[in-house]
Amino acid sequence: MSIGKLLGLTVLAKPLTSEEGRRILERDHYRCQYCGFDGMSSFENSLCMTVDFVHPRAKRGRKDPSNLVAACRPCNVIKGYRLFRDFQHAKAFVQQRRQALRQAWEVDAVKAQAPAETVGV
């Protein structure tokens, strides 16, 4: 079974045929074009891959390969329905947002590891 078949459910969730989605994922080597996440490295990773409309479909983005990129689900969710001038601007936004989320997570992770009496000090 090809990875394209394994990804069928993910691709069908979008208004692309599984064949159209598979073509985009193959073109982009199953790698998230926003963060570099490798959708080929494991079955679990393959389940995280989606196809993103750079210009959102909800805002009349075209179902054209030039408007479609492979994206991991977190990056796709972070980008949401926002409009960007082009892919590079969308990528910069997603990377900044991921960095902010990482910093917030690291603060929480430090707190979670601290002895109970120091929490909230």
Ligand SMILES: [Zn+2]
């Ligand atoms: Zn990603």
